[in-house]
């Protein structure tokens with residue numbers, strides 16, 4: 500697809516990431532044009548850009564109820580009042596299943612805590628994000644030197660817990676010091692968590708709900724929603740304004756689960 504990703508040898512991996520412990524490593528892949536962005540800054544930048552274009556954002560406003568008539572969206576009730584509208588976009592992340600229920604539909608998504616931690620800033624150690632699906636981790640040094648890392652806990656129960664655990668910190672330290680032994684000298688400074696909104700095939704559900712006219716969904720991003728957000732929102736806007744999208748997204752419809760046409764995404768940490 501024109502992406503500059505390639506297989507590299509163990510020696511090349513060591514050249515690109517000098518502090519890497521290559522024991523047990525057979526090969527790797529590398530994409531020199533990969534980038535990274537701070538999700539907090541990006542989010543506020545998008546909000547400001549939208550406001551410059553005339554979008555009104557109501558912060559601290561909770562959607563409590565969605566009214567439908569003859570299977571069409573009529574209005575949204577919030578804790579600050581009612582909004583009459585024929586269109587709702589469900590982009591509620593971990594709570595998108597709840598929003599679906601408000602519109603009278605079941606969306607086959609669930610939420611699951613995902614923990615992450617950050618270390619003190621240190622001198623530059625490596626540039627690319629290190630990631631392994633078999634060893635289950637990702638790890639990246641930020642431009643100011645802190646190292647951020649996470650893994651997916653296969654025993655994490657479904658739910659809305661966004662607390663943190665010492666078990667995570669201990670397991671994370673074990674995993675990463677095996678891969679980059681130098682990290683034994685680096686102190687962790689903060690730990691937090693958020694929700695992954697998982698779908699049955701770990702791919703997003705995008706499009707209008709077939710039973711409720713005007714109820715659009717951009718949900719179930721399953722741990723990939725930050726990088727997919729720019730294209731997902733552009734396609735959503737095209738779908739609503741023009742009725743068609745510049746990239747086909749039909750296969751990401753909610754009906755794929757009933758049809759048994761899942762598009763399994765294996766690369767989720």
Ligand SMILES: Cc1cc2nc3c(=O)[nH]c(=O)nc-3n(C[C@H](O)[C@H](O)[C@H](O)COP(=O)(O)OP(=O)(O)OC[C@H]3O[C@@H](n4cnc5c(N)ncnc54)[C@H](O)[C@@H]3O)c2cc1C
Pocket residue numbers: 560561562563590591592593594595613614615649692693694695696717718720721722723724725726727
């Ligand atoms: C620790 C961690 C690391 C991650 N790392 C990556 C990564 O490296 N790359 C990547 O691509 N993705 C990553 N993700 C996943 C990514 O964060 C999500 O997929 C993405 O944030 C989903 O975006 P969203 O806009 O759909 O939902 P969210 O960002 O969850 O936003 C949903 C919004 O809806 C609001 N909301 C919910 N219910 C209501 C209601 N009733 N009324 C009003 N508002 C409501 C919420 O307050 C929230 O602001 C990570 C997630 C976690 C937790």
